[in-house]
Amino acid sequence: MDAFNIRVLRTRLKSLIAAGLLMGCAASAHAAGCPALLDRSMLRLQDEKPQNLCQYSGKVVVVVNTASYCGFTSQYKGLEALYARYRERGLVVLGFPSNDFGSQEPGSNQEIAAFCSSTFGVKFPMFTKTRVSTSAGADVNPLYAELRKATGSAPRWNFHKYVIAKDGTTVESYSALTAPDDKSFIETIEKLLAAP
Numbered sequence: 001m002d003a004f005n006i007r008v009l010r011t012r013l014k015s016l017i018a019a020g021l022l023m024g025c026a027a028s029a030h031a032a033g034c035p036a037l038l039d040r041s042m043l044r045l046q047d048e049k050p051q052n053l054c055q056y057s058g059k060v061v062v063v064v065n066t067a068s069y070c071g072f073t074s075q076y077k078g079l080e081a082l083y084a085r086y087r088e089r090g091l092v093v094l095g096f097p098s099n100d101f102g103s104q105e106p107g108s109n110q111e112i113a114a115f116c117s118s119t120f121g122v123k124f125p126m127f128t129k130t131r132v133s134t135s136a137g138a139d140v141n142p143l144y145a146e147l148r149k150a151t152g153s154a155p156r157w158n159f160h161k162y163v164i165a166k167d168g169t170t171v172e173s174y175s176a177l178t179a180p181d182d183k184s185f186i187e188t189i190e191k192l193l194a195a196p
Contacts (some may be wrong), residue, residue, distance in 0.1 A: 007009050010099050033057060035168020037146055045113045045126035053094075053143070060086075060192045062093045063147060065132045067104035067158035068115050075159045076120035078180030082189075083124040089193045090166070093124035100133035101157045112162065132160075136171070147173075161185070 034054035038061070041050040064079060083093045093132040096160060097112045099105040105112065109128050116122035130141040134154045147162045148154040153173035164184075178185050 026122055032051040035164075037064065037150070037164060037168045037170065040143060042096075042143070043128040045095075045109055045116075046064060048109060048128055051127070055180060056092050056094070057168070059090045059092045060189060061093065061164040062165055062189070063143070063162040063164065064095055065094045065098045065100075065130075065144075065155050065158060065160055066116075066126075067098065067101065068107060069104040070158040072176050073104075074175065075176075075180055076116060076122055077112045080120055080122050080124060081181045082186075086189060086193060089186070091189060091193060095122070095124060095126040096132060096144075097129045097157070098155075099164070100131060100136065101155075104158060105129060126134070143174070163188055163192065166195065 026098050034057045038053040038056055041052045043049065044051045045137065062082070063081070064075075067073060079093050079095070083091065095116075097105045097109075107115065112129065113126065116126060130144075131139045132141055132144040134140070134148070144155070147170060150170040151173040152161065154160075155176075159176040159178040161178060161180075162170060163172045163174070165171050172188050174182075174185055
C-alpha cells in the first residue's frame with residue numbers, strides 16, 4: 001500500500017473512531033438526562049415492541065393501572081380527554097392493564113388494545129398487561145415497585161394514578177376514586193406543567 005492510501009485509511013479510521021466515541025457520548029448524555037424512574041423499557045400494548053420510557057423525560061407523566069371490566073373503566077374516557085387537553089403542553093398518560101384486582105382484565109394484550117381503541121378511542125400510550133399489586137411479590141412491574149417505594153402508596157384497585165414531575169420525581173399518588181377531571185388532580189397537573 002502506498003503512502004497516500006495509508007493516509008486515507010488512517011483518516012477514515014480516525015473518523016470512524018471519533019464517530020464511535022461521539023455516539024457513545026450521545027448515549028451517555030441521553031441516559032444522564034433520563035430520570036432513573038423512567039430509565040427502563042416496557043412493551044407497547046398494540047404490538048409488544050419495546051419502548052424506552054426515557055422518551056417521556058421532561059414531560060409530566062400520569063401512570064395508571066387499568067382494567068376493562070371494572071366499575072372505574074369509564075375513566076378511560078376521562079384519561080383520554082386529559083391527554084388530549086394537555087398533550088401539547090407536555091403531559092403524557094401511560095396505561096398499564098392489570099388483572100390484579102378482581103380479575104377484571106382477563107383478556108390478551110390484543111383484546112385489551114382493541115377494546116381500548118374501539119370503546120374509548122384511547123390514543124395515549126398503553127403497555128402490555130402487567131402486575132402492579134404488592135401481592136405480586138417479585139413479579140411486580142419494576143416501575144410500579146419504584147413508584148410504590150417513592151410515594152409509600154401502592155395501587156389498591158384498578159385506575160390508581162401516579163403523577164410524575166418533569167424531572168422524574170414522583171409527586172402524588174391518587175386512588176381509583178379520584179376521577180381524571182377531579183379538581184385537585186387537575187390542579188396538580190397544571191402546576192407541574194407550568195413548572196420549569
